[in-house]
Amino acid sequence: MLGRHPLSVTRRLVLLCFIGWTSHAIAQDELTGQPLSPFGIGSCHVNNRSVRDYERWVPQMQELGFASYRTPHCNWGSLEPEPGRWEFAELDAQMDYLDAHGFRYGALLIGNPNWNTADPPGHLPVNNLEAWSNYVTQVAKHVKGRTTRLEIWNEPPNFTGKDQTPEDYAKIVVAAYDAAKAVDPSFQIGLAAKSAHVNYLEQTIRAGAKNHFDYIVLHPYEVMDGIADNLGTEVLFVNIVPTVRKMLANCNPEKEEVPVMYTELGVDASKGLEVQADAAVKAYALSMAGGVECLMWFEGRDGDSGPMGLIDRDGNKRPVYNALSTLVHQLGAHPDYLGWVRIREQGLGFVFEGANGPAMIAWGQPGEPTELRMPNEMTVVQLASGESQQLRELSLGVTPVLFTELPDIIVNRAKANAKKPLDWGGDYTDAKEVSIEYGEQIVERGLHTRAGEDIAKAVVAYGGSARAGSVPGGNAFIVDPGFLCYDTVPIEIELEVRRQEQNENAGFKLVYESPEGFKTAGGWYTIPDNKQWHTVTFRVDDPQFVNYWGYNFLLQSDGNVYNKYYIRKATVRKLE
Structure with a gap:
C-alpha cells in the first residue's frame, strides 16, 4: 500500500504533544x-x-x-x-x-x-x-x-x-x-x-x-x-x-x-x-x-x-x-471543528459547525450501551441509512451517530474543551508513574493494553519490512500520552508475573519504541515458577514512545511459551 531547560520549553512541549488541536498552518x-x-x-x-x-x-x-x-x-x-x-x-x-x-x-x-x-x-x-x-x-x-x-x-x-x-x-x-x-x-x-x-x-x-x-x-x-x-x-x-x-x-x-x-x-x-x-x-x-x-x-x-x-x-x-x-x-465540505465532550464518562462526542449549524458525531464503547437523556429533543441521524429521528432518549453504542439541533449547553461545553487534552481516564501529565492491574476488574491508571493477536494482525498487514517481528499472544502496552510522549527520559518498567498452573517453562523479552526503532531491553527473562508472583524490572534509558504501531512496548515470547504465564500488574515509572 500505496536542550533548553526547564519549565517554559519542557512544559510547552508536553502540552503540545497531548493537545490535538493546536494552531497550525x-x-x-x-x-x-x-x-x-x-x-x-x-x-x-x-x-x-x-x-x-x-x-x-x-x-x-x-x-x-x-x-x-x-x-x-x-x-x-x-x-x-x-x-x-x-x-x-x-x-x-x-x-x-x-x-x-x-x-x-x-x-x-x-x-x-x-x-x-x-x-x-x-x-x-x-x-x-x-x-x-x-x-x-x-x-x-x-x-x-x-x-x-x-x-x-x-x-x-x-x-x-x-x-x-x-x-x-x-x-x-x-x-x-x-x-x-x-x-x-x-x-x-x-x-x-x-x-x-x-x-x-x-x-x-x-x-x-x-x-x-x-x-x-x-x-x-x-x-x-x-x-x-x-x-x-x-x-x-x-x-x-x-x-x-x-x-x-x-x-x-x-x-x-x-x-x-x-x-x-x-x-x-x-x-x-x-x-x-x-x-x-x-x-x-x-x-x-x-x-x-x-x-x-x-x-x-x-x-x-x-x-x-x-x-x-x-x-x-x-x-x-x-x-x-x-x-x-x-457537515459540508469544510466543517469547522468546535470541540469535544464526554458523554456519561464512556461516550465521546465531537462537535462541528456543519452545513446547517452545529452537529455532533458521537459513539460509545463496547459493552453495555450508554443511556442518554438529552435536555431537549434533537435530530439523530443514523449515518449508514441516512434515516433521522427526533429523540430525547438514546442508547449509544459503538456505531457513531450524528446529532443536529444541538442545545447551547453541548456546544458551549465542546468549545470549552477544544484546547484541552482528550482524557483517557485522567490527567497524567505530572504523574511519576502509571500502571495497570489485573483482577476481577482491570484497573488502568494511565497504562493501557491491547491484545497481542490484534497487534500481530496489524503488523503483518501493514508493518512492512521493518516490523518488530512475530508477536502472537504478546502483551502490548500503551502509556498515556500525557505521561510520556516522544521525550526520551529514563524509565523503569516493573512487571508482576508467574507461570500458569502447569508450571511449564515460560518467559519473554521486553521490546520498546526507541529513537532508532524497536529495541530489546536487557535480555530474555525466564519466570522461575508458579509458586508465587515474581517481580521483574527493566530499565529503559532511551524510550521514544510515539505509537507508530499503536503501542509503546510489548512482552514478546517464542511460539510455545508465550501463553504460559499470567501478569498481575505492570508499572511504568519515570526515573530521576
Whole structure:
C-alpha cells in the first residue's frame, strides 16, 4: 500500500504533544486559495493507471461529495520509459478527468525505472540523483498550474532498498525540493513515512532533509485498527499530529506548524461491513479533531489490496459509502471543528459547525450501551441509512451517530474543551508513574493494553519490512500520552508475573519504541515458577514512545511459551 531547560520549553512541549488541536498552518490549494477539504480519497495501483480505470469508480466518489484526491499515476518509469523519452499523454488525460469531476489532487513522485540499472527498481534512486532531479523537474513543469502538492515516495522505509537509510531518503527529498522550487517556489514538498513513524521522520530530517519540506504525510493504519476494533484508543489517534509537531519543534522548529495529511488510511471490509463503516466515520471525526488537514481514505473501489473499497469490485456500494455520503452531506465540505465532550464518562462526542449549524458525531464503547437523556429533543441521524429521528432518549453504542439541533449547553461545553487534552481516564501529565492491574476488574491508571493477536494482525498487514517481528499472544502496552510522549527520559518498567498452573517453562523479552526503532531491553527473562508472583524490572534509558504501531512496548515470547504465564500488574515509572 500505496536542550533548553526547564519549565517554559519542557512544559510547552508536553502540552503540545497531548493537545490535538493546536494552531497550525492550514493546507491550501495554491491555485484557488481555498483550504483543502478534509474529505479525500485514494486508490491502489490497478484503479489508478488510466482514465479507463477512473471511469469505474471516480464518478461515485464525486457523487459522494468528496473533492480531494491523492494522485494520478506519476511513476517515474511510466513517464520516462527510456532516458529522455517522456510520455505524459495518460497523465494529462487523468488530470483532465479529475478536473472535470471537481477533484483537487497532488502528485506522488516515486519509482526507479528499469533503465537505471546501477540501482535495482524498488530502491530509492540515490545512485542517480541527477536523473531523479530531472524527473521531478519535468513533472513539476508539466503539472504546474494544476497542482502544487508533490508527495515524495510512498511509506518510506517501505518500498526502499533493504539497506537504505533515512539519509538515503533525505537525499531524494532534498533533490526533489530543489528541483521543484526551481520550477516554481509555490510547489509544496511532502515528507512521508509509513504508519505513524515519527522516529523515521526525525531521522530523515536530521540526516539532511531539514527545511526541505512543506507538509508531512503519514499512513497510521495500525492506530486505525485500534479504532476499528473498539479498543478505546481514540486518544492515540488524535495525538498523532501533536506528536509530529513536538518532534518538529525539537529538530526543525521552522517547520513546526506545517500541515499534516493522511494520504492513505482504511479498514478491510473483511472485518465486517458495519465495522468498516463505523471506523471510517470515526476516522474522519478524529482526524478533523486531531488537526489532520486531509484524510484520503483507502480506497474508492476494491483493487489489488483486498476488500478495502467504499464500493466492491462489481461497483456495489458498501455501508461505508452510505455512511460517508451522509456525513459529508450533513457537515459540508469544510466543517469547522468546535470541540469535544464526554458523554456519561464512556461516550465521546465531537462537535462541528456543519452545513446547517452545529452537529455532533458521537459513539460509545463496547459493552453495555450508554443511556442518554438529552435536555431537549434533537435530530439523530443514523449515518449508514441516512434515516433521522427526533429523540430525547438514546442508547449509544459503538456505531457513531450524528446529532443536529444541538442545545447551547453541548456546544458551549465542546468549545470549552477544544484546547484541552482528550482524557483517557485522567490527567497524567505530572504523574511519576502509571500502571495497570489485573483482577476481577482491570484497573488502568494511565497504562493501557491491547491484545497481542490484534497487534500481530496489524503488523503483518501493514508493518512492512521493518516490523518488530512475530508477536502472537504478546502483551502490548500503551502509556498515556500525557505521561510520556516522544521525550526520551529514563524509565523503569516493573512487571508482576508467574507461570500458569502447569508450571511449564515460560518467559519473554521486553521490546520498546526507541529513537532508532524497536529495541530489546536487557535480555530474555525466564519466570522461575508458579509458586508465587515474581517481580521483574527493566530499565529503559532511551524510550521514544510515539505509537507508530499503536503501542509503546510489548512482552514478546517464542511460539510455545508465550501463553504460559499470567501478569498481575505492570508499572511504568519515570526515573530521576
